[in-house]
Amino acid sequence: MIIQLEQNITDSVKESIIEQVKSLNYKPTEVVTQIGKYIIGIGKDEFDIRQIGSLEGINDIHIVSDSYQLVSKKWKVSDTQIDLGDGVTIGADSFAMMAGPCSIEGEENIYKTIAHLKENGINIMRGGVYKPRSSPYSFRGMGIEGLKIWYKAARENGIKIVTEVMQVSQIEEMYDYVDIFQVGARNTQNFNLLDELGKVDKAVMIKRGISGTIDELLHSAEYVFSGGNERLLLCERGIRTYEKASRNTFDINAIPILKDKTHLPVISDPSHGIGIRDHVDPVALASIIAGADGVIFEIHDKPEEAYSDGQQTLDFDESAKLVKKIRSVLQLRESF
Ligand code: PEP
Ligand code: MN
Helix, strand or coil: CEEEECCCCCHHHHHHHHHHHHHCCCEEEEEECCCCEEEEEECCCCCCCHHHHCCCCEEEEECCCCCCCCCECCCCCCCCCEEEECCEEEECCECEEEEECCECCCHHHHHHHHHHHHHCCCCEEECECCCCCCCCCCCCCCHHHHHHHHHHHHHHCCCEEEEECCCHHHHHHHHHHCCEEEECHHHCCCHHHHHHHCCCCCEEEEECCCCCCHHHHHHHHHHHHHCCCCCEEEEECCECCCCCCCCCECCCCHHHHHHHHECCCEEECHHHHHCCHHHHHHHHHHHHHCCCCEEEEEECCCHHHCCCCHHHCECHHHHHHHHHHHHHHHHHHHCC
């Protein structure tokens, strides 16, 4: 159950609600986010909702049968919208496009990418400065200095930044330069990282784990929400299956299922989802028809020279074509 508390609730009133939850055989957890105050009750016994609902200090109470609670659509039926400021929003009626190189490579690469994004009406740039690489000998990112250069260029041009944070110690140094912290597929269940991101007042996009289930992704989001941060996005980026013809198996099913289960925006990553440049477009477009709230894809002015993931990276011509297709598919979707 989710009990939404009044903002100005006193400690003693809150304590009596907690006692009542315990008396129903439910385990109470207090959650204070940047937006609201809640008590989450976990238990199985049936009870009469009036036993709690009539108590002082309560705004609303919801019975949520899912094991995740705050990210569930069962209590918050309307879609959540994430506001990045300066008129940039994601979710509900705002579709988001995010594009950029796999890795931030330097000033020239940053400025060329930003010029392309602006020409194509994209206002969120992706790129990694801390790169999780399968081999320690591969390029592992420009680090915080790269992020600072990127931030300066992005702010000059009204572009928002989404970038991966790999460990707790990076959060603080990155904080001033990031609009969306990305949790990578290798860190989806790094619960310490998720706990810490719960304390941050910036948006967080959690990617689905490499072999992660939809349920596990939702529970990862529950960590951040219950840690205090409601500004969350989920990202389907493909999962590892027995199929070898593509880098990952993009799980198109995850899009409508997530949209059904959670009020959070759902983003698709067709680049990592299929891993093959020539096939990024159909996966991107299919995910939009399936209901995605946004798409994140990799672009580079010379993909064959990209420091990482060139094989799945679109050049600027291909990117511009994809953006056009995305806009017409969005129009088509609106007509459904
Ligand atoms: C990325 O976005 O560049 C990335 C490493 O993604 P993932 O965590 O989905 O593999
Ligand atoms: Mn990549």
